[in-house]
Amino acid sequence: MTNPSLLILPGDGIGPEVMAEVRKIIDWFGAKRGIVFDVSEDLVGGAAYDLHGTPLHDDTMAKAQAADAVLLGAVGGPKYDVLDFSVKPERGLLRLRKEMDLFSNLRPAQCFDALADFSSLKKDVVAGLDIMIVRELTSGVYFGEPRGIFKEGNERVGINTQRYTESEIARVARSAFELAMRRDKKLCSMEKANVMESGILWREVVTEVGKDYPEVELSHMYADAGAMQLTRWPKQFDVIVTDNLFGDLLSDLAAMLTGSLGMLPSASLGAPMANGRPKALYEPVHGSAPDIAGQGKANPIACILSFAMALRYSFDQGEEAARLEAAIEKVLADGARTADLMGPDGGTPVSTSGMGDAILAALD
Ligand code: NAI
Ligand code: MG
Numbered sequence: 001m002t003n004p005s006l007l008i009l010p011g012d013g014i015g016p017e018v019m020a021e022v023r024k025i026i027d028w029f030g031a032k033r034g035i036v037f038d039v040s041e042d043l044v045g046g047a048a049y050d051l052h053g054t055p056l057h058d059d060t061m062a063k064a065q066a067a068d069a070v071l072l073g074a075v076g077g078p079k080y081d082v083l084d085f086s087v088k089p090e091r092g093l094l095r096l097r098k099e100m101d102l103f104s105n106l107r108p109a110q111c112f113d114a115l116a117d118f119s120s121l122k123k124d125v126v127a128g129l130d131i132m133i134v135r136e137l138t139s140g141v142y143f144g145e146p147r148g149i150f151k152e153g154n155e156r157v158g159i160n161t162q163r164y165t166e167s168e169i170a171r172v173a174r175s176a177f178e179l180a181m182r183r184d185k186k187l188c189s190m191e192k193a194n195v196m197e198s199g200i201l202w203r204e205v206v207t208e209v210g211k212d213y214p215e216v217e218l219s220h221m222y223a224d225a226g227a228m229q230l231t232r233w234p235k236q237f238d239v240i241v242t243d244n245l246f247g248d249l250l251s252d253l254a255a256m257l258t259g260s261l262g263m264l265p266s267a268s269l270g271a272p273m274a275n276g277r278p279k280a281l282y283e284p285v286h287g288s289a290p291d292i293a294g295q296g297k298a299n300p301i302a303c304i305l306s307f308a309m310a311l312r313y314s315f316d317q318g319e320e321a322a323r324l325e326a327a328i329e330k331v332l333a334d335g336a337r338t339a340d341l342m343g344p345d346g347g348t349p350v351s352t353s354g355m356g357d358a359i360l361a362a363l364d
């Protein structure tokens with residue numbers, strides 16, 4: 001049997017710095033747990049532009065399509081701001097998402113108890129929080145036609161169209177139900193069926209797909225009420241599924257319940273491949289952080305947690321993912337903090353590699 005394949009695209013800025021720590025973790029799982037990946041590395045974003053004149057070479061795209069999972073660092077930086085829109089580093093990432101047809105974006109909001117004080121909410125509201133927002137990523141108002149700014153009589157009118165087909169709703173709903181089955185079997189769907197026809201259809205289709213998942217307790221909530229409930233008592237939720245626009249807002253909101261950008265992983269999943277695994281891209285939520293790049297200050301945890309998501313959702317290694325998360329929890333409980341996890345009076349931060357090494361030690 002061949003080993004599962006993992007394509008690593010470190011990208012720009014702090015991307016390569018945090019990815020170097022993930023490489024150590026991947027090596028640890030190979031050496032100590034016998035979980036061996038066929039790892040290859042390639043360029044994306046500005047790094048690819050510098051060499052190829054394009055932010056994603058066709059060969060890299062083909063490798064991504066063939067890989068069992070792709071792990072990406074971050075793209076972009078001030079050096080590339082002058083480039084034409086068509087070759088900007090971000091276009092590399094957008095091409096990956098589009099051509100892999102990654103319609104289901106998973107954004108966890110998970111509270112590490114050692115960081116509960118870091119939240120803007122009361123400690124008991126967030127302690128132990130572990131929820132997942134599933135955002136539809138390839139359709140909805142960001143893509144619907146007609147769109148544009150038009151002249152109407154003697155004034156301008158800006159138009160965007162919220163548009164969802166039944167099959168687009170059904171496939172993201174299915175991915176959310178599958179996720180709920182692996183978690184607490186509780187799914188809340190959010191839309192605004194009270195004022196939007198696309199929301200009425202969303203609710204109908206999610207309910208229909210739910211008939212295939214009788215074990216999952218399905219509820220529906222208007223997205224504005226959902227925003228209130230997320231800040232009031234987030235632990236009432238387990239998995240939330242919603243459209244592209246509401247998901248953009250609600251996933252940012254939920255993520256910030258628990259702390260720093262340096263802690264936030266994500267997964268974007270597509271249709272199952274021939275081997276049953278979904279097409280998958282894992283990446284931290286943060287960008288290339290040019291303000292701290294090259295200084296060893298970046299927090300590698302967001303990228304390491306993205307790898308934990310890959311273990312869980314692409315490679316069926318939920319227990320090993322939990323082992324990695326527990327190691328991170330321990331390191332944080334022991335007091336290790338990168339600079340982004342410290343207040344102004346915080347003491348001495350650990351470096352990017354210091355944090356990676358501490359997590360390795362905790363794994364041992
Ligand atoms: P950013 O996420 O790169 O940085 C925002 C702030 O958070 C900065 O102060 C940064 O130092 C800090 N930060 C981010 N990640 C951190 C980490 N792991 N550890 C410690 N501190 C961290 O967002 P920004 O500044 O808006 O964008 C910078 C560049 O990144 C731009 O070129 C932007 O286009 C690109 N970008 C790329 C993304 C991606 O690759 N997915 C996402 C967001 C932005
Ligand atoms: Mg956003």
